[in-house]
Amino acid sequence: MIYLNNAATSYPKPSCVPEAVCQALFAPPREGRRGTLDAGSAEADCRVLLARVLGVKDPERIFFTSGATESFNLILRGLDPAGKTSVVTAYEHNALLRPLWALAGGERVRVACPDRKGIIAPETISELAKDAAFVFVNHCSNVTGAVQGLPALSAAAHASGALLIADVSQSAGLMPLDLDESGADIAVFTGHKALFGPAGTGGFFLRKGVSLPAAKWGGTGTGGKAVLSGEPEQFEVGTQNLSGLAGLAMGASFVLEIGLAEIARTVREKTASLRGALGGMAGVRVYGAPSGGAAVAFNIRGLSPADVGYILLHEYDIVVRTGYHCAPLAADAIGAPEGTVRASLSCLTMQEDLERFLQAVSEIAAGAAEAARCT
Amino acid sequence: MHVTTVERSFEPCSESGWYGYDVHLSEPIDGALIDALAALGRLSRIRTLKRPFFTVRGDGFLLRGITGDRFLRAGFAKKDAPELSDILSAIDANRDPAD
Missing domain, CATH: 3.90.1150.10 (Aspartate Aminotransferase, domain 1)
Structure with missing residues (x-):
């Protein structure tokens, strides 16, 4: 075939990825905040490696989910787009479009179309983002492969007072990224494409200082007796997908090794x-x-x-x-x-x-x- | 030749607004079956492939298959696939009496 x-x-996966998943399933669980085993958990390793792939200096700004779709659902629930204007590019995936339409309706969503070369012009964002709260940009199209310039589009969004939320699901692991310098306030990624991780892995980058209320709650291993935690770990509630993250870590390691x-x-x-x-x-x-x-x-x-x-x-x-x-x-x-x-x-x-x-x-x-x- | 099973297809027809089914056959698709199906709609064939490909398109449905395969794909605009029974009848009408 x-x-x-x-x-x-992605298929095939590098053999080290399924091997890492199997090893994680056979090994005693090392879940950072929920056990007494030494450090070296799959979560921590994966966060550090992904920070390098995504161009993020502080690994703690990366949060894990089951993938881009869950990330967008959590982010949209937190941002609450109902009654606010959003701008999306014509390249956006249903992982974003469907929750956005479900939560905000289509009436307040403006669509930025590409030019003949497939590029979204910053001027287009500037025009559409007036009075908008959010601009969503698909960094690398899953249809044509068109890659957008995040720094210029972020600047255009910010000039209008809007947040820039990027989807780097296709580009993470496929090309060098520098999310710290991109201007993106939030960036969503998935693990099972160019990062070669297992399905059911992914997450998002949240720039320090950007407010994102939690949209799900549960045990985090932190917060002591507090019933309601306001800490960043609130995005990763419940027992995490440790074997999946072990595979994703190995996928990230694989792409970093190649370069x-x-x-x-x-x-x-x-x-x-x-x-x-x-x-x-x-x-x-x-x-x-x-x-x-x-x-x-x-x-x-x-x-x-x-x-x-x-x-x-x-x-x-x-x-x-x-x-x-x-x-x-x-x-x-x-x-x-x-x-x-x-x-x-x-x-x-x-x-x-x-x-x-x-x-x-x-x-x-x-x-x-x-x-x-x-x- | 007769229909052995009909099952919902994994093909993302539904993403395009259509509903897909796989029609499994007791014998490989041959010219006689294609001719019988052609009576249901507009036949298009690519004969230059190693195994000729065909489609039959009608109002609200389409069929596609490859000569020699023991199955064909049927797509329907409506979820309850009202044209499916006509298609199965056309295949059965083409049935060899000894089958």
Whole structure:
């Protein structure tokens, strides 16, 4: 099988990740604040490693959740967007859009569309963010791979008095990040994509000084006899996913060992090559412009995205994603109202797999053109 | 040839507003079955692949499959898939009497 659906979840994982999960399950539990075993808990290790990946000096500003969706739900419950204006980019994922719409309704949400190169201009944010409370920016699109400039967009949001909440689910582990310098007030990440962690891991960065009321409560191992704790640990209540965090720590360690700059360079080169080859095929339309992400969205004339995905899977044993990719606003914004076929890489994607994929797409596109001529 | 089982599909048809089903068959898909299904809608074929691919699109439904496979994918605009019974009937009408 050729797996090109890494923007959904990465596969294969480096072998050290499942090994770390298994070791964590076999070992005596080391949960930082809830036991008497020495330090060296999975949580603490993972927080330190993720701080390096995300460009955060203080690991204690990182909080763990089950992933980006839970992070956004907690953050939105805490920020309480009802009755306030929010700005989202057209690239946002349903992990944000659905809880935002559920809590605030769509009437007070403004959508920032990209330019022809797929970039959200700071001027667009400045215009839309007037009287807005929140600006949500998808840092790296899971549809086209478009990467947004967080510092300029943060500055535009802050100039309007809005918080900037970034989604770095696609970029964390795929490229160097510097959240401390990005200006983002909050940044959401998931563990099971370019960080190679297990599903059910992720979290968010909360800049010191940014107020975020808690949205769930429970035991934290801190606070003594206090029934209601106001400490930062309130975001991580209940027993944590220690085995998952052990795997995520190992995934973070893996990408740091290779080097985020090297991963970014490798993936950018392979993605650009893939985009160029697809764009050069008759009957194939590629969406968006070359950028730093690892996803390429395309369509084949005469076939629906689902048709192409079906043929790739059942005839060529190639896994891609088809449809709207949980980013429903992006489809219209990029000119693909019926959705797209998406091929997405990881730093472990083999060149020969990409060549077999390109050959398959070439055959399908030629077949579709031939079928069109015969009808 | 006859239908052995029909099950809800994992394919994210529902994300696009459609509901997917896998129709499993007792024999591999052949030209006769495709011709029978073609009577239900608009047939499109890609014959140049190693195993030809086909779709049949009608109002509110679509079928897709690959010649030689023992299953085909059916998508429906409505959750209760009212066209499914017509599709199953078309397959059964194509049934070999000795089957």
